[in-house]
Structure formats: structure tokens, C-alpha cells
Amino acid sequence: MRLSTLAVLLGFTLSVQAQDSLISYVDPFIGTGGHGHTFPGATVPFGMVQLSPDNGRAGWDWCSGYHYSDSLIVGFSHMHLSGTGIGDWLDISVLPLTAPLDDTVQRLTMRFSHDNEQAAPGYYQVLLSNGVNAELTTTERCGYHRYTYPQGSTPIIRFDLAFHVNWDNPTETHVSILNDSTLVGYRYSTGWAKVQKVYFAARTSAPIVRSILNDGQSASDMSDMVETYDKGKGASVQLFFDGNTHRTIEMKVALSMTSYDKAVNALREIPSWNFRDVRKAAEDKWEKELQKIKITTADNRLKRVFYTALYHTAIAPTLYSDADGTYQNANGELRTMPNGANRYTLFSLWDTFRALNPLFTLTQPQRYTDMLNSLLAFHDENGLLPVWDLSTWETNTMTGYHAIPVLADAILKDWPGLNAERAYEAMLHSAYQDIRGVPDYIEYGYLPQDKAGGSVTVTLEYAFDDWCIAQVAKKLGKTADYATFMNRAKSYTHLFDSQTGFMRAKTSEGHFVEPFDPFWSEHDFDKSQYIEGNAWQHSFFVPHDVHGLVHLYGGNEGLSSKLDELFAAPSEMHGENISPDASGFIGQYAHGNEPSHHIAYLYSYIGEAWKTQERIRQIVDSMYHDRPDGYAGNEDAGQMSAWAVWSIAGLYPANPASGEYVFGSPCADEVIFALPNDKSFTIRTLDKDAKNGYIQSVTLNGEPYEKTYIRHEDVLNGGKLVFKMGPKPGKRYGRKPESWPGGN
Template sequence: MIRYLFTIYFALFFFQGLYAQKLTDFVDPFIGTGGHGHTYPGAVVPFGMVQLSPDNGRSGWDWSSGYHYSDSTITGFSHTHLNGTGIGDWCDISVMPFVNSDAKVKATFKHQDEIAKPGYYAVKLNSGILAAFTVTERCGFHAYDFPVGSDPMIQFDLGFHINWDKTTGACVSVLNDSTLVGYRFSTGWAKNQKVYFAARTSKGFSKFKLYSGNKLINGAMVLDTAARVQLFFAGASGGRVMLKVALSSVSSEKALAGLSEIGGWDFEKTKNIASEKWEKELQKIKIKTADVALKKTFYTALYHTCLSPGLYSDGDGDYQNSRSEQHRMANGSQRYTVYSLWDTFRALNPLFTLTQPKRYPDIVKSMMAFYRENGLLPVWDLSTWEANTMTGYHAVPVLADAVLKGIKGVDIEEAYRAMKASAMQQTRNVPDYIRYGYLSQDKGGWSVTVTLEYAFDDFCIAQVANKLGLKSDYKLFMQRAVAYTRLFDPVTGFVRAKNSDGQFTMPFDPYFSEHEEKAEYIEGNAWQHSFFVPQDPRGLAKLHGGNDKFIKKLDSLFSVSSEVKGRNASGDISGMIGQYAHGNEPSHHISYLYSYVGAAWKTQEKVRMIADSMYHDRPDGYAGNEDCGQMSAWFVWNAIGFYPANPVIGQYVFGSPLVDRAEMALPNGKSLTILVNNNSKANKYIQKIVLNGKDLPKVFITHSQILGGGKLIFYMGSKPNKTRAIRPEDWPYSIN
């Protein structure tokens, strides 16, 4: 009977996807769960604290989200998951249903017995249990349909972990025959993580068993790193048992209060509310295309841009940080966590300035709260712990972009002090970067990547200094913004590592990459990192000998061998076109550099090639880690025709739009309608662009022009228009 219902459900879902107007029907949360996407398929609402999703019970890079599409086992459904990262963590408060008290049998499933939609996940296990899940912001809703005649049992396993995360302390306390509370403390990528929970069942359990590992514990509470509790529903003879689980970073009492987010036991109502929240998000960019696969890819990407960062505070704004300090966000704001800034500063955060006008001020305020609590802005904030992962201090471009665009609620002077603190810190090799004008390889490693990224971040600080009228600071940071010039090698045409004596390191091979801390380039090689100068592409072109030679170097990037040399090359180097690696973020802006030097048609050509080859509507639909929304944000921008190649100056460079029409709801209540005339696979080249009835000769559109709303029309053709936008005044900003 259950399998029959699944068949009917899938048939209805298929036909709804073809004819319904709901945009949620075009989201497939399984996209990215295969390959190296590292996404999860479970239930979540936009930016929610709870991500209720299945775990395969394995460790490994491709199980960083707890689930991989290649697997067929489920060991539990936990309440916190990371979207598309390269390191596994979280997976807190694991819950699993069993029949006939047999918790030793590993559950298996088939993908045809799974359903995943925005805010909803369901699977039929080989035990015959149909498990379904939906959520609110801080509360997960479980519905388990047990086979007729079975004795239902539900287990909480607080010792469950993946990869190097491990439980450091756990507690389960049974309050009555339908309520339990507890916590899981853990350490892993982030240290001193504290997740409190409260759970309530829809019907009373007849008995419970508490375990410390495999040892049965008397009483109503267990304290142990391997704490488990089993809830038995004898006499139920199968049927439905429902469960609510709420989370808090503060206390079990706060989690108990969080249970009120779900009133009553109407699962369908809660599922529909979650779906409505997603529909509201997706309606912010409405596209038109006859290509159903493109529509699925687009709306799944837009869905993935709304998962991180996630809520960390309770409904009243209270939270406990990794220092075990309790705080409350002021004026009704909420605290967020999961800031993968090395990735998201490039495209996701600029997208938020248009799509998240109500939420984004709190996302920025959370970064400032981190600064006040820790003395520095976050590099990689996970559960408010500084994971210090990756290079640069990329909270700076995010803050600078917010300040320059006038995002409300940001204290500009405090934000500037925070940015400057990052640039003047005594850690992360900043003193040596200041001393030598570049980071020397013998002083810290990652010489090239750190130097180029610090230089860009310093450029961002300079723009805010200029806005505040701080002339001496502006001059200082603009000088630091061209630090890349000190590492450019005119002989090889690459940006190379130098030691403190001013000599380039040897030997050198632009195809060589090592995934270690003393490498010269992080997660890449000279080909992929030598182009990260978004603040000064024409200055970089000048070092190459002029625009024409720079264009030839860019051409080479896309046409040379895709071989990556080295015994321990990073797995993040993926999605290769020549040495262009779309599976990792340092490449994401490179195709747009042509537009800075008079060859915009080549940008259009390359962007269309990347979008068509690196994104699909399958589980392996991403070329690399989804990285908390950045991989998806690239596609969202490019599908509608432009991209923030330099993410802080309010200019979006035109690419080659994929859709026939898009309507973007703007923060000020206006809308921008994008029309793409004569669009097709072959017609990838822009012939002209018209904005509100006037020819737009430039290769970019400004943030203020977008906010002005109206109508933007692309006229496309099968041959490049090489005479359009060849004047330097029509090119995007560059220092030189």
C-alpha cells in the first residue's frame, strides 16, 4: 500500500512540475547530492536553524553533508547539516525509527522510494517504515508510519558523528511519557559546539531505555558521550507516531519553548507553510524558458542560495557563543552562523543585497557581533567558532559592499574599525605581508594566494575609507591593493611565490599543485590563482605587456592541458576547461576579465560554455563543492545575464543570459524585467543592450541602475559583435 501511494505521489509530482505555476515544483534538492557537490536533500526552511536530513552513517569527503547519492543506507535523521562544504561537521541529534525493537539492523532504501521538495523529505525504509519530515525555523517535525502489526521504537543517538567530529558531552533526560530534553556538546571542525534539544511525541511511549554506549542505565537521565535513549510504543501495532524536536544554543528550557513553533500535530499544515516560505523566496526572481531542465537547475540553485548562513539564535534573539557567553541580539535582530566567506564574498553576498533586504542586515550584524566578541571579523564562522579556514580576510569585502550599497542597520564607523582591525592584525601572517609588501613563502606559505587576496581586501577597505573621507587611510590601502605587482613574473607570465629575500621560489611549474599548508597556492596552481586581481584587471594586463597579450593569456587558460601535477593535488580542482577550474571559487570571475580589456564577446562565449557544461539537473549537477551557496549564486547571476566580477564596486558585468525572460523583485519595491530577444543555444553573443528605452553601450550595469527598475533588453546573435564596447570608458572599473 505504501509503495502504491509513493507511485501515485510521484506521478502527481511529475505532472505538477510540467503544468503548475508553483516554482517550488522546479526545485530538486537531490541536485548536488552526487559527485562532489556535498549538498543534503532534507527538510529546511530558508536560512533555518534546523536542517532535518538523512545520514548514511559514513565518513569521508563526499559525505561532508552526511548524505551522498551513491549510498543506500540510512543510520539516522539528524537536525543540523552543512550545505556543500568540504569538511564534515554538525549532524547533531540523530533520530532513527525501528520496528520490533531491533536497533542493530542497518536500514537500507532505494532512491525511487525517496521524495525531496523544499521544506519536505520522505523515504520508505526496507523495514517498511515510511519516514517523512518537515520543519519550521527551529523545530523539526517527524512523521513515522510503521507497518501494521509492528512494535514501533524510536531511538535518539547523541554519540552519532561523522568525519572527525565527535561528541564531548551529552545528556538525555526523560521528563514524562511524551517529552525528553538534553544536549550534545561536540568538537570537530568547530570546537566547543553546544546544541540543546527538546523532543515531544504525539502519543505517550509505553517505556524507555537509556544507554551509556551499550550499557543499560537505570533512572530517567543519562550523561555520557555515547548517550542513547529508545522510546517504545507497545500495543500501537504499527500506525503513525509523530515527533517534534526543537533546538537551541542556550539551554534545554529554550529548546522546550521552541517546540511552540509547531502548534498541534498537523503535519500537512506545517509542510505547506514551509513550502509557502520557499515559494515566497523563489518568486523573487521569476524566469521564463522552454527548457524545463534549465528551469529546474535555476530554481534549485536559487534554493541553495537560501540555506546559509543559518539561524543560530532563539526566537527572542538569545544565543550562546563558542566562548560559552550568552548574548542577545539587539532590537529584535537574529544571530546567524555558517559564514564560508572565502567562497561567498564573490557572488552570494552581493546577491543577498538584492534578494534579502529584510534578512541581510541581520546577517551583517551577526558578523559585527562576532567582531565584538572576538576582536576580529570572522574568516569562517561555524557555530560562532572561528574555524580560520582558507586565506584572506573576506568579511571585509562583504562589509564594504554592504556599506557602499547603504544596507540599513550597519554602523559604518564601527564596520570600518572592524575591517581595519583585520588588515592590521598580528596573526594570519599579516605583519609579514605589511613588512615585505607581499607574504613571503618562507615566512608563511600560500604566498601567492594570501598576497592577492589581502590586496583585494585592502582595496575594499580603501573604498570605505574614501567614503568616510579618511584620505591617509585611503592612500595606504590603495598602495597595499597593488601588492600583486610584486609577485608577477614577466618571464613566465604568472604570479609566483617569493621568499623574504625577494627571489622567486624554485622550481616552478604552473601546472603543479600541492594540498598542504606550505604550498604556494591554496587549492590550486599558478594558472588558477594568477588572475585574482578583480580590483585591477587592466593593471594585470599591463604587466602581461598590454591588453592583446593578456587576452591571449586568458585564451590559453581555457585551451591548455587540464593536467594538474603533484602527488597531493587538491580534490577541489575540478570542473576543468583547460586550466580553468569552475569547481573551485578562484576561477569564478576569470571569464569576465575579457570585458575589462575590450573583448566582451569572449566573456559571452566562455560564460555560455561554462554554464552549459558545469550545471545540470542531476544529482552530480555541480562541478565541485556547492560551498554554502556560492556555486549556485554563480549560476543564478549568469542565467539572468550579469555577474559581480568585482563584488564591492556595484558593477555587474554582462555575460550571456540563459533564460528568455526574468523578472527580479527589488528591495525598494520596484522590479527589473530582463528580456532576451532572439535567445538560443547558438545565439550567445550580445548585439546590443537597451535599458529603459536607451542604448546601454557599456559592458556592465550598476547597482543603482538595477534598483531603478524598469526593462533591460538583450539582443542576441550567433556571431560576436566585436565593435561593441571597445572604448575604455565602456569597461568596468580598474585601478589602472
């Protein structure tokens, strides 16, 4: 009886879990406080439209347009960056009004309370101080607005194409009202991306009875709804509706980077006026996305952290092309992706190459080919692979040429639909470019600080990228290139100072730059030796040759001791212009910025996997929360979240182009990856609780497993990885060199 009852109970539990809605664990407000820089509004996975509120304030913490500390809304714009450190986009701003603006160029602010605001995947709602209840949802290229106005008010919707904050400024704007329910327009602007062109088409559910257009200097009041037109740097329009017959006004706003006509075509993504159905479709897309990784845990806080992180990994990069693959790039060229593919933009590669892109090789089997080929399309249009692509413009922000590890990882994993020879040629162009300090890096074997800023960061990152090229050369049988780039991959050795145990900047004469302070941080890239950090945070970026780094430190004990010092050092930084990006400190480990993300995993390369497990559990518990300030720093287009997804599961690509996933300290009872080949890979944790953070033993498919990592192809084969945990370090596990990642 007891076995039968247990079976029934287990069956009931599994049924409940099968029906469990994973989107209910996502909180889009996580990351909108602190320095997370995320937005709370509506979008679908990797959609062109991110329809979200803007507070209207300039400043670093308003890079996404919204910060949880604020109480004002100036509009709902259709394009937002997720978690970055630079403010741009915020195109096509819309605000519902109940009274016309006399000065049509003024910026009107509405108060709101978080008590009257909610957000969920694909949906956002807020009650504004003018009594309008605003609801937003989206498809890939179309935003859907529903505004419910107070009884007796005059429904008005204002488009403000002049709206901008931070880096962005409009250069030319246009509005044309075609009939009593349709308008089109565009907004050209310059900012972080110097050339941005966004076209839109809007259609309303009720007839427009009057409009006031403004070109930024003068207004035109149109009482008869004939075709009207306005153009200037700050065009805006107020659309009036009959409040006696329409208290609720719905509106679709579609985007294109190509033309009005393509924006009008994109309106077809929402063929009817049914807000509930469109919202449900957006929710279903997110539910399908989240079902790719299922976790089992009684800790609902952990579920909220995990699924919000997984949600944030599926926002960027974003669609840039029309439904037929056509797009207009920053050079003004009309192009079409072949074979119905999509073009993507917003590649924050300095961040995402580390963990997000390797995660995509498990979670994005359909989309990732198009994303990779978008990198190659950028190369074909500009002569080099992108560094930081925004609106197909090269912002040239941050260091390294990190499209290379992204492409290398895919090639080494035999990614379908990617031409390896074509990608390899593009890699070589980046490796031999005549800008970004590359000629000096090649000449001296490192980047001298007196030739360009960022000597240490640039040298170490170029060395890693060159190792990635070498691995692809080896796979493709290019023996001479393999030797050349393996030699370049050793460039980091030239900057190691054995006296201090740090990587230090050198001059072109071969001398270390003096004075030296490992706590010193300089945010000016031209002056800084370490980009967005200091010597502590950047000296360990040698993920491709940890055993070479060990040699510099005189052995495993030397590197272990230095890592211990890192986590125990005072959490302070020195300097007059300290980088704000370094945050989330444990000692001098700074989880709030990407250069630290692999460091805790380095212990596993030297036979001290238990220290990795200890630190990973500490970082997960202290740096991720289910609050608006739930991230330790900028979320950075999915990287901060990808670290959490991997690490909560118990794995991490410490070398993101090696195909090795290093074990950490799994936090859930069970994690199931739904794999691209219709198989599944399960990670199960035995004897797990808050105190049992240490791995005692591991089995793979029922057999003892001694390695402290697992390879990508083993994950793809499916199966079950089981960790037995305990409250004390399992120091015997992972002690043998043959069990370590990194080639030994």
C-alpha cells in the same frame, strides 16, 4: 479577431505563469552526487534546523552526511552543512525502529532505494528497509517527523547522541525524559568547530510506554514513565510506543544553542499535530523565496537548474539564536542580539564573498542586516571579524579576511541598519592583526613563502581586501587610510613574473621560489603556494585592478592571450598531493572551485566582451545539470549556485565590492528581479536560442546602452534591460574603453 484571440491567449499564458509553482522546479537531490556535498533533507530558508538523512559513512563526499551513491541510512539528524568541503554537525540523530536493539550503542543501518525516496523544498520522504515510511518537514528551529510503521510492529524511536562521522566527536551528551511524551537533552561536541553545544527538546504525539537509556557503557530499561536521566559521551535512548493503537508516530524536535528551556520554547513553532499544514507552511516560505527572481524559458531543464540554484542560495548562513535573539557563543557567553535581531552562523566567506553576498543585497532585504551584524557581533566577541565562522567558533579555514568585502559592499551600497564606522573599525583590526601572515605581508609588501604557506593566494586576496577597505575609507572621508590601503592593494604586483606570465611565490629575500610548474598543485596549506589550485587558477585574482593587471601583461592583447591560453591548456594537474577541490575543467579554468569564478568575465574589462559571452554560455551549459552530480565541485554554502543564478540572468559581480555587474550571456527569455524597494528589474533577451550566445546590442529602458556592465543603483531604480542576441560575436559592442567595467 486575431488580435483579440491573441490577447486572450496571452492573458491565459500570463495566468498560467502566475499560478506556476516555482518550488516544483527545485530538486534537492541536485548536488548530492559527484562532489557537490549538498543534503536532500527538509529545511526552511536560512533555518537553524536542516533535518536530513545520514548514510553513516566518513569521507570527503559525505561532508553533508549523505551521498547519492549510497544505499544506507543510519539516522535523520537535525544539523547539516550545505556543500562544504569539511564534515561537521550532524547533531541529534534519530532513527525509527521496529525492534529494540540489544546492544544499544551499536550503529544500525537501514537500506533504502531511491525509487522509494523523494525530496522537495521543506519536505523529505523515504521508505526504510524495516518497512517504516519516514517523512520530515521543518520550521526555523523545529524539525517535524512522521513515521508510519508496518502493521503489527512495535514502534520505536531511537535518539543516538553518540552518532558522528568525519571531524566531529561528542564530548558530553545528556538525555532526560520528563514525562510520557517529552524529553530534553544536549550534545556537546568538538570537531572543525572545537566547541559546539546543541540543546534539544522533543515531544511525541503518542505516549511513551517504555524507554531504554544508555550512557554509552550501560543501559537502563525503564518500564514506568517517571523522569529518567542519562549522561555520558555517548548517550542514547530508545522510546517505545503502543503499536496496537498507534501505527503513525509524529514527533517535534526543537533546537537551541542556549538551553533546554529555550528548546522547549521553540516547540511552540509547531503548536498542533498537523504534518500537512507544517509542510505547506515550509513550502510557502520557499515559494516566497523563489518568487524573488522569476525566469521565463521553455527549457524546463534550465528552470530546474536555476531554481535549485536559487534554493541553495537561501540555506546558509543559518540561524543560531533563539526566537528572542538570545544565543550562547563558543566562548560560553550568553548574549542577545539587539532590537529583536537574529544571530547567524555558517559563514563560508572564502567562497560566498564572490557572488552570494552581493546577491543577498538584491534578494535578502529583511535578513541581510542581521547577517551583517552577526559578523560584527563575532568581531565584538573575538576581537577580529570571522574568516570561517561555524557555531560562532573561528575555524580559521581558507585565506584572506573576506568579511571585509562583504561589509564593504554593503557600506558602499548604503545598506540600512549597518553602522559603517563600527564596521570600518572592525575591518582595520583584521587588516592589522598579528596572525595569519599579516605582519609579514605588511613588512615585505607580500607574504613570503618561507614565512607562511600560500604566498600567492594570500597576497592577492589580502590586496583585494585592502582595496575594499580603501573604498570604505574614501566614502567615510578617511584620506590617509585611503592612501595607505590603495598602496597595499598593489601588493599583487610584487609577485608577477613577466617571464612566465604567472603570479609566483617569493621568499623573504625577494627571490621566486624554484622550481616552478604552473600545473603543480599541493593541497597541504603550509606547503602550497596556491591554495586549492595552481598558478593558472590563481594568477588572475586581481578583480579590483584589472587594468593594473593589463599593464603587467604589457597591454590588453597580452592579458587576452594569457586568458586564451588558460582555456586552451591541458586539463591536468601535477603533484603528489593534488587538491581535489580543483575540478570542472575547461583547459585550466576550474569552475568547481571559487578562484576561477570571475575569470571568464575579465575579457569584458579589455574590450573583448564577446569572449566573456562565449565562455559563460559554455560554462553554464557544461558545468550545471539537473542530476545529482549537477555541480562541478563543492556547492560551498551557496556560492556555486549564486554564480549560476547571476550568470543565467546575464550578470555577474566580477569585483564583488564594486557595485558593478558585468554582462555575460543571458540564458533565459526573461528574468525579473523583485527588488527590495517594491520595484522590479527585468532582463529580456531577444533572438535567444542555443546558438545565439553573443550580445549584438543592449538597451536600458528603451535607450541604447553601450556599457558592458550595469551598476547596482541602476538595477535598484528598476526598469528593463534588453539584450539582442546573435549567432556570431558582436565585436563592435563593448570595444570602447569607456564601456568597460573597472573604472575606465
